[in-house]
Amino acid sequence: xxxxxxxxxxxxxxxxxxxxxxxxxxxxxxxxxxxxxxxxxxxxxxxxxxxxxxxxxxxxxxxxxxxxxxxxxxxxxxxxxxxxxxxxxxxxxxxxxxxxxxxxxxxxxxxxxxxxx
Amino acid sequence: xxxxxxxxxxxxxxxxxxxxxxxxxxxxxxxxxxxxxxxxxxxxxxxxxxxxxxxxxxxxxxxxxxxxxxxxxxxxxxxxxxxxxxxxxxxxxxxxxxxxxxxxxx
Numbered sequence: 001x002x003x004x005x006x007x008x009x010x011x012x013x014x015x016x017x018x019x020x021x022x023x024x025x026x027x028x029x030x031x032x033x034x035x036x037x038x039x040x041x042x043x044x045x046x047x048x049x050x051x052x053x054x055x056x057x058x059x060x061x062x063x064x065x066x067x068x069x070x071x072x073x074x075x076x077x078x079x080x081x082x083x084x085x086x087x088x089x090x091x092x093x094x095x096x097x098x099x100x101x102x103x104x105x106x107x108x109x110x111x112x113x114x115x116x117x
Numbered sequence: 118x119x120x121x122x123x124x125x126x127x128x129x130x131x132x133x134x135x136x137x138x139x140x141x142x143x144x145x146x147x148x149x150x151x152x153x154x155x156x157x158x159x160x161x162x163x164x165x166x167x168x169x170x171x172x173x174x175x176x177x178x179x180x181x182x183x184x185x186x187x188x189x190x191x192x193x194x195x196x197x198x199x200x201x202x203x204x205x206x207x208x209x210x211x212x213x214x215x216x217x218x219x220x221x222x223x
């Protein structure tokens with residue numbers, strides 16, 4: 001059964017770049033969209049963007065200028081870069097697997113990223 | 118963007134109750150409506166996909182219905198492990214959008 005495991009720093013200063021990676025274990029990257037979602041403390045879920053096996057991406061227009069999502073098929077993982085972070089980017093960041101028109105499952109364990117000076 | 122409006126934002130219920138959560142889309146999303154359950158400190162778990170398709174392992178007391186813009190998640194005979202926050206999610210058009218969540222409390 002496919003599992004997603006995330007890693008990356010949990011504390012950033014304003015203006016730094018957030019970089020997270022999501023490893024896909026016991027499953028293939030092919031045929032799916034690989035997605036990043038975030039959840040500010042005590043709040044709801046916000047879709048950040050997605051990448052497919054061929055590297056095609058879609059981003060949330062509200063974050064588009066700051067986001068890069070990439071995929072490394074040789075390492076079976078995908079990554080999120082969010083530039084110029086501010087305190088408003090403080091959130092738990094999740095990765096998840098989806099298909100066109102489908103729900104998202106499974107999800108990674110989540111990483112709390114705090115942006116503070 | 119499509120807006121997803123859930124109601125209520127929270128509710129209090131007892132074990133054994135029947136609970137209904139609604140989700141309304143700002144435009145038709147056909148059958149591309151999914152439901153998640155989230156417990157504190159955990160990632161969301163997909164319960165129902167495409168309006169009414171229960172995921173493997175999800176108890177049959179959970180059910181979904183609706184079409185186009187109006188959807189419902191029903192929990193029959195609420196169990197202690199069902200106290201959580203529930204989110205709807207449209208996967209019809211990019212960007213996918215989640216409802217704001219419904220917290221089911223004791």
